[in-house]
Amino acid sequence: MTLEPLLDAPLAVQFHVAAVTPAALLGAYILLNPKGTPLHRLLGKIWMALMAVTAISSFFIHQINLFHGFSPIHLLSIATLFGSWNAIAAARRGDIRRHKRMVASLYFGGIVLAGLFTLVPSRIMHRVVFTGAEWQASLVAALIGAILVAMVLRGRRRERIAR
Numbered sequence: 001m002t003l004e005p006l007l008d009a010p011l012a013v014q015f016h017v018a019a020v021t022p023a024a025l026l027g028a029y030i031l032l033n034p035k036g037t038p039l040h041r042l043l044g045k046i047w048m049a050l051m052a053v054t055a056i057s058s059f060f061i062h063q064i065n066l067f068h069g070f071s072p073i074h075l076l077s078i079a080t081l082f083g084s085w086n087a088i089a090a091a092r093r094g095d096i097r098r099h100k101r102m103v104a105s106l107y108f109g110g111i112v113l114a115g116l117f118t119l120v121p122s123r124i125m126h127r128v129v130f131t132g133a134e135w136q137a138s139l140v141a142a143l144i145g146a147i148l149v150a151m152v153l154r155g156r157r158r159e160r161i162a163r
Contacts, residue, residue, distance in 0.1 A: 005127035012060035013124060019057060020111065023050035027107045028147055035100075044091075044103075048084050051106060055080040073114065080110045112148070 006017060026047050030040065055077040087102035118125035 001129055002131045003128060005124050005131070009124050010061070012057060016054060016057040016061060017125075019050050019053040020115075023047060023054055024111045024115065026050065027111060028151070031104070031107060031151060035096075048088060051080055051084050051110065055084075055110070073117070076110060076114055080106060083110070112144075 006014060026043060030043050030047060034040065058074060058077040083102055083106045087099050087106065090096075090099040090102060115125075117123075119129060120126060
């Protein structure tokens with residue numbers, strides 16, 4: 001693992017990674033902890049701001065140039081902006097079920113799924129994670145897998161308790 005490819009990347013990529021990294025960690029924390037508390041609301045606002053910055057910053061990244069500097073991943077950025085707006089609107093009108101669904105979709109689609117695509121060979125994050133010691137890359141993959149499994153199991157446990 002080396003940060004050199006990221007440090008050599010364009011400023012827009014560095015800014016994007018600087019926004020999405022805390023969004024990924026904070027989002028996992030929020031999803032795994034109690035909802036509706038003042039702390040949840042505060043962290044949720046910070047997370048939504050990070051998601052908006054992440055989505056907006058992606059429009060300045062043009063490494064995959066399929067259509068005038070843009071690629072299909074930019075559609076995900078548009079969906080993230082609309083999804084963030086809808087998640088906030090749902091929470092404000094008290095539609096918590098929709099809010100939860102939207103936030104989970106934003107996290108798993110906008111961070112987890114999009115993050116996995118950054119690990120495709122020839123991408124910057126692939127070089128960051130997989131250059132050098134392969135055991136570190138395996139550790140990162142195992143950690144991501146463990147977090148996802150824990151989140152799914154915790155969600156199922158909560159559903160059984162709610163019934």
